[in-house]
Amino acid sequence: MSVQWLIDGAIQGSVLALGAGGVTLTYANLRFGHFAHGELVAAGGYLALATVGLLGGAVPALGAALGPTTVSGALLVGTLVAGAGVAALALLLERFVYRRLRARAAGISAVMASFGVSMALRALLESAFTSSPRYYSEELSIAIERGGVRATPDQLLVAATALALLLAVHLVLGHSRLGRSMRAAAENPALAAVTGIDVGRMAMASWIVVGLLAGVTGVAIGVLGQVRPAMGAELLLPFFTAAVLGGLGSLPGALVGGLLVGLAESWAVATAGSEWRGATAFVIFVAVLGLRPGGLFGRPA
Amino acid sequence: MTIDLAGLLAYAASFGVLAAINVVICLSLELQWGRAGLFNAGVAGFVAVGAYASALLTAEPAAGHLAGPGLPVIAGLAAGSVTAGALSVAVGSLARRLRGDYLAIATFGAAVVLELLLRNLTPLTGGPLGLAFIPRPFAGLADRPLAFALASFAWVGFIALVLYVGIGRLVDGPWGRTLRAVRDDERAAASLGKSPVRFRLEAFALGGALMGLGGALKAHTLGFIAPEHFPPTLTFQVWAMLVLGGAGRRQGAVLGAVLVTALWSATDLLLAFFVPAGAQAQLAPLRIVVVGALLALGLLWRPRGLLAERLRVSRYL
Incomplete structure (x- = not known):
């Protein structure tokens, strides 16, 4: 068997890691499993699509592909728009839905609400854009071959961007005052408030980072595949699995978990067939719960 | 113009069938969430398992690709419940202590995988086309x-009514009291020698079995089933029913099930009569937005539902 599946898995895994990073950060700083993360991702995909449509038409120079990739200057702007726009969307959700629910003793009602938000957002996207797939570019990314394995410039760019962004977020949150305050506010809101940390603002800061990650995840999925209302929801199970495998709440865990789930999926597709891709994540999830519920980098449950 | 009374009555009765099935499914979720505090994000999967199990066992040997043993419908209903109950035990045991987010992800994942199986195990499930010739x-x-x-x-x-009464006997009896104790104060219950894990798993299994029964009822009233009859939106509708009606009380579950079914059927009629066929595809998803907004608003403004659970300390106090 060729090692092509390793390359494919690592590329898909880097996208999963980005999504898992958002899920795990929501869990660490906002203390609930966010089932609408897939729709935040899809919203990012569509925001970038709209930007490409507007800018690419208005400024032809921005519509041209950069280097060997199919990614245009307009899409780079679109990625920024997606990150900022989804961060704004997440803040709106926090303000009008989650803020009051997270405060309740039964933390699960925020999970339940996120389930409703997920269905409603996806239905809105479907209503606005229909469920037929859209693409950022009509062009084909031509694969480069080295030593018997192939990867397109698009794939390499996406994987590098995803891993770099995840590492950057980890370093910033891990070593800055802001990151420490965010963690403190999540760990013990009362104590954090006493030391002068504005707990509400820390929650908003967390949502901004989560929104940014989700928006870029949407663009990454769109560049490699299609932009569809279900593009994020379909990956929600691998996102969660990667986050749990890495240890819920750990960004490096999400990175490693994402890569491992991506590799496992790719291996399953290569050996069992593509229709079983979706089941791979669940098998891993079951194994993690059975063998190491705290995940690789997590504290034992 | 004369009103077609018979037609109206037939419509009301078929709405009643739909509502009764939803009442069964909503009562099962009420058992899991309302009584035991167990979050199930994969209701549709458990409903589908019951439907497919019952359909496979009751189909006539000769009917199409379905080579079933042709058991009576009542045996199918029982088998559907047992299969879905067994699945619930399996999924419930995964999330060991059956708490919070892990159970949510486990049930969500189970539903995703089940849908995958229904679509791809074509020799058994008929794939995307599903199963037909199910006895009604x-x-x-x-x-x-x-x-x-x-x-x-x-x-x-009748079946919905029997369940309503039966669940009432069960949750008002010793088992239900213990379950409430486990839900409200796990440590206190454990200190009295009640195993929280066991009681939760029992509630989860019973709820799952009744979801399967709801699915089997669906199969035997429709006469055909396909994966698209059990979409993730079904899970979400059942949750909306329970949250709106009020978890922790059977009357709440029934009220919620009837209200959301009515809302769904009414918007269906509105779409069919007043919206041109071309625009229907765009407007149909908006129904989900309406139900989603209702769910969120209900959680925010009336978190205990229209019929809130009556808090009881003890009947002797």
Whole structure:
């Protein structure tokens, strides 16, 4: 068997890691499993699509592909728009839905609400854009071959961007005052408030980072595949699995978990067939719960 | 213009069938969430398992690709419940202590994988086309729509009623009291020698079995089933029913199930009569937005539902 599946898995895994990073950060700083993360991702995909449509038409120079990739200057702007726009969307959700629910003793009602938000957002996207797939570019990314394995410039760019962004977020949150305050506010809101940390603002800061990650995840999925209302929801199970495998709440865990789930999926597709891709994540999830519920980098449950 | 009374009555009866099935499914979620505090994000999967198990066992040996043993419908209903109950035990045991987010992800994942199995295990499940020729009780009346609708409503409604009464006996008895104790104060219950894990798993299994029964009822009233009858939006609708009606009380579950079913059917009619066919595809998803908004608003403004659980300390106090 060729090692092509390793390359494919690592590329898909880097996208999963980005999504898992958002899920795990929501869990660490906002203390609930966010089932609408897939729709935040899809919203990012569509925001970038709209930007490409507007800018690419208005400024032809921005519509041209950069280097060997199919990614245009307009899409780079679109990625920024997606990150900022989804961060704004997440803040709106926090303000009008989650803020009051997270405060309740039964933390699960925020999970339940996120389930409703997920269905409603996806239905809105479907209503606005229909469920037929859209693409950022009509062009084909031509694969480069080295030593018997192939990867397109698009794939390499996406994987590098995803891993770099995840590492950057980890370093910033891990070593800055802001990151420490965010963690403190999540760990013990009362104590954090006493030391002068504005707990509400820390929650908003967390949502901004989560929104940014989700928006870029949407663009990454769109560049490699299609932009569809279900593009994020379909990956929600691998996102969660990667986050749990890495240890819920750990960004490096999400990175490693994402890569491992991506590799496992790719291996399953290569050996069992593509229709079983979706089941791979669940098998891993079951194994993690059975063998190491705290995940690789997590504290034992 | 004369009003077609028989047609109206038949419509009401078929709405009643739909509502009664939803009442069964919503009562099962009420058992899991309302009584035991267990979050199930994969309701649709458990419903589908019951439907497919019952359909496979009751189909006639000769009917199409379905080579079933042709058992009576009642055996199918039982088998559907048992299969879905067994699945619940399996999924419930995964999330060991059956708490919070891990159970949510486990049930969500189970539903994703089940849908995958239904679509891809074509020799068994018929793939995307699903299963047809599922026996329907009173099928002999099918050429008289009114009589058939009334008969269907009678038997499905009867089962829903039996469940309503039976669940009431169960949750008001010692088992239900222990369950409430486990839900409200796990440590206190454990200190009295009640195993929280065991009671939760029992509630989860029983709820799952009844979801399967709801699915089996669906199969035997529709006569055909396909994966698209059990979409993730079904899970979400059942949650909306329970949250709106009020978890922790059977009346709440029934009220919520009837209200959301009515809302769904009414928007269906509105779409069919007042919206041109071209625009329907765009407007149909908005129904989900309406139900989603209702769910969120209900959680925010009336978190205990329309009929809130009555708090009881003890009848002797």
